[in-house]
Amino acid sequence: xxxxxxxxxxxxxxxxxxxxxxxxxxxxxxxxxxxxxxxxxxxxxxxxxxxxxxxxxxxxxxxxxxxxxxxxxxxxxxxxxxxxxxxxxxxxxxxxxxxxxxxxxxxxxxxxxxxxxxxxxxxxxxxxxxxxxxxxxxxxxxxxxxxxxxxxxxxxxxxxxxxxxxxxxxxxxxxxxxxxxxxxxxxxxxxxxxxxxxxxxxxxxxxxxxxxxxxxxxxxxxxxxxxxxxxxxxxxxxxxxxxxxxxxxxxxxxxxxxxxxxxxxxxxxxxxxxxxxxxxxxxxxxxxxxxxxxxxxxxxxxxxxxxxxxxxxxxxxxxxxxxxxxx
Amino acid sequence: xxxxxxxxxxxxxxxxxxxxxxxxxxxxxxxxxxxxxxxxxxxxxxxxxxxxxxxxxxxxxxxxxxxxxxxxxxxxxxxxxxxxxxxxxxxxxxxxxxxxxxxxxxxxxxxxxxxxxxxxxxxxxxxxxxxxxxxxxxxxxxxxxxxxxxxxxxxxxxxxxxxxxxxxxxxxxxxxxxxxxxxxxxxxxxxxxxxxxxxxxxxxxxxxxxxxxxxxxxxxxxxxxxxxxxxxxxxxxxxxxxxxxxxxxxxxxxxxxxxxxxxxxxxxxxxxxxxxxxxxxxxxxxxxxxxx
Numbered sequence: 001x002x003x004x005x006x007x008x009x010x011x012x013x014x015x016x017x018x019x020x021x022x023x024x025x026x027x028x029x030x031x032x033x034x035x036x037x038x039x040x041x042x043x044x045x046x047x048x049x050x051x052x053x054x055x056x057x058x059x060x061x062x063x064x065x066x067x068x069x070x071x072x073x074x075x076x077x078x079x080x081x082x083x084x085x086x087x088x089x090x091x092x093x094x095x096x097x098x099x100x101x102x103x104x105x106x107x108x109x110x111x112x113x114x115x116x117x118x119x120x121x122x123x124x125x126x127x128x129x130x131x132x133x134x135x136x137x138x139x140x141x142x143x144x145x146x147x148x149x150x151x152x153x154x155x156x157x158x159x160x161x162x163x164x165x166x167x168x169x170x171x172x173x174x175x176x177x178x179x180x181x182x183x184x185x186x187x188x189x190x191x192x193x194x195x196x197x198x199x200x201x202x203x204x205x206x207x208x209x210x211x212x213x214x215x216x217x218x219x220x221x222x223x224x225x226x227x228x229x230x231x232x233x234x235x236x237x238x239x240x241x242x243x244x245x246x247x248x249x250x251x252x253x254x255x256x257x258x259x260x261x262x263x264x265x266x267x268x269x270x271x272x273x274x275x276x277x278x279x280x281x282x283x284x285x286x287x288x289x290x291x292x293x294x295x296x297x298x299x300x301x302x303x304x305x306x307x308x309x310x311x312x313x314x315x316x317x318x319x320x321x322x323x324x325x326x327x
Numbered sequence: 328x329x330x331x332x333x334x335x336x337x338x339x340x341x342x343x344x345x346x347x348x349x350x351x352x353x354x355x356x357x358x359x360x361x362x363x364x365x366x367x368x369x370x371x372x373x374x375x376x377x378x379x380x381x382x383x384x385x386x387x388x389x390x391x392x393x394x395x396x397x398x399x400x401x402x403x404x405x406x407x408x409x410x411x412x413x414x415x416x417x418x419x420x421x422x423x424x425x426x427x428x429x430x431x432x433x434x435x436x437x438x439x440x441x442x443x444x445x446x447x448x449x450x451x452x453x454x455x456x457x458x459x460x461x462x463x464x465x466x467x468x469x470x471x472x473x474x475x476x477x478x479x480x481x482x483x484x485x486x487x488x489x490x491x492x493x494x495x496x497x498x499x500x501x502x503x504x505x506x507x508x509x510x511x512x513x514x515x516x517x518x519x520x521x522x523x524x525x526x527x528x529x530x531x532x533x534x535x536x537x538x539x540x541x542x543x544x545x546x547x548x549x550x551x552x553x554x555x556x557x558x559x560x561x562x563x564x565x566x567x568x569x570x571x572x573x574x575x576x577x578x579x580x581x582x583x584x585x586x587x588x589x590x591x592x593x594x595x596x597x598x599x600x601x602x603x604x605x606x607x608x609x610x611x612x613x614x615x616x617x618x619x
Contacts, residue, residue, distance in 0.1 A: 142599075241466075274471065
């Protein structure tokens with residue numbers, strides 16, 4: 001198992017390096033001179049040039065990238081143009097807010113999506129199934145920021161039950177979490193339903209029924225456990241949707257998270273903040289993918305052995321190919 | 328033998344097409360989606376004729392008018408007719424959806440087919456590249472690209488295109504891997520067909536089904552993604568009547584003018600709904616085995 005974990009971590013490293021290269025390339029080609037941004041519009045050209053030299057902005061692309069990477073590894077993502085505070089400090093101040101929103105939304109999506117999908121599959125073609133299917137379809141088609149606006153309209157403007165903006169207590173989370181997770185709830189429901197339907201038709205479920213196993217045990221122990229792999233995959237993919245949704249919806253609810261920091265950064269052309277935010281989100285998502293892959297092995301031992309077998313097989317293949325050539 | 332396959336193939340393909348069409352028409356929801364979609368496309372094409380007012384006609388004396396017979400969706404802060412703007416918006420949003428998706432699909436298909444067909448280091452490089460793109464959430468990637476390129480219609484389309492490349496590359500690579508092992512590819516190679524010919528003439532037609540399904544569902548995602556960019560001020564700029572940009576502009580008036588926020592969003596939802604049910608129907612029609 002340890003070997004599997006280590007291998008999976010080793011795969012993640014080049015991907016993250018690639019992410020930094022892409023983000024750096026974007027930053028490199030973004031319009032506007034960072035030195036000019038820091039010094040302001042009325043700075044003297046000599047001063048700007050001097051700062052460019054100091055910041056190493058006149059160096060070749062790869063030299064700059066290596067320096068950026070070295071700094072990034074040490075946690076230095078540059079200086080915010082507007083506040084002159086290190087980007088890392090600004091991001092770290094806002095990250096917990098977005099992280100909480102993303103985690104709550106994911107949990108909400110799981111807690112609603114999986115039970116809804118199970119009920120839908122177990123009672124296929126019932127009224128409950130039809131209602132769930134229609135609601136899931138609506139959820140999939142609804143843009144999250146529009147739902148955020150509609151929820152505000154209904155619960156804040158019309159009913160006056162929930163606060164429209166800010167993040168000062170539990171009730172402030174209700175609308176953001178609902179709007180951020182709507183697509184994920186719907187997707188997880190659909191995936192759970194179709195995955196469960198597939199499993200429920202298998203022979204071993206019939207065997208379990210014939211044995212006189214209770215329906216609850218059949219559903220949770222025999223069916224759900226085997227239907228879980230595609231559901232976990234979807235949850236992993238949905239985390240990306242949720243992070244994206246959080247970035248957009250923080251704007252609607254004026255939530256002081258990473259997304260709002262980034263979008264304000266875009267408006268102020270404060271690019272180090274934007275690129276830093278993208279990097280942090282990509283790292284978060286990569287870590288989650290890593291955890292999901294490890295979870296696969298935990299849920300389904302076959303995957304772990306397959307992984308080990310695959311590496312053995314590829315070694316054998318190479319050996320066989322070598323033999324073939326020599327023959 | 329080649330002659331018989333050549334003569335037999337078109338006939339068989341037409342038969343398949345009919346079969347797919349019949350199965351698609353049986354699915355009522357998919358037909359419903361198809362009708363809405365056709366309606367939206369017509370609206371987009373004939374917006375000049377259908378829309379009651381020009382999308383940019385300002386009339387301050389009629390600003391913030393509640394929906395009425397004269398202005399069924401009301402008017403905005405500049406007194407512009409919201410219905411007309413939503414109709415013209417169909418043109419912009421569908422255009423963005425289709426063009427940016429086609430761009431992403433084309434790039435993704437080529438990358439996926441090349442990776443799957445040639446294998447080896449080329450496969451590794453291309454797939455690691457898609458891994459990297461996929462490790463950045465789609466919305467965030469689009470935001471990052473749009474920030475680099477600056478706001479605007481074309482840049483938003485490029486941003487949306489690039490973020491849809493990896494999905495296509497993966498789908499096409501997986502299908503190519505199975506198709507390339509089949510005998511007709513070997514036969515084509517035996518008669519001396521070039522790699523490019525094998526990819527475009529023999530492999531592409533056979534991986535078309537997943538591409539079509541992915542595309543129909545992808546147009547909806549692209550429309551929402553572009554709308555999100557515009558909503559954040561990164562995409563299409565006012566006064567162009569793009570649905571996301573309209574929502575962004577209307578946000579400030581939500582307290583008293585709900586209709587300014589309601590209708591553009593409803594239009595996005597209806598479009599994505601139509602594309603989704605049509606895409607789902609198409610998937611079931613193309614591959615009846617998949618249907619639950």
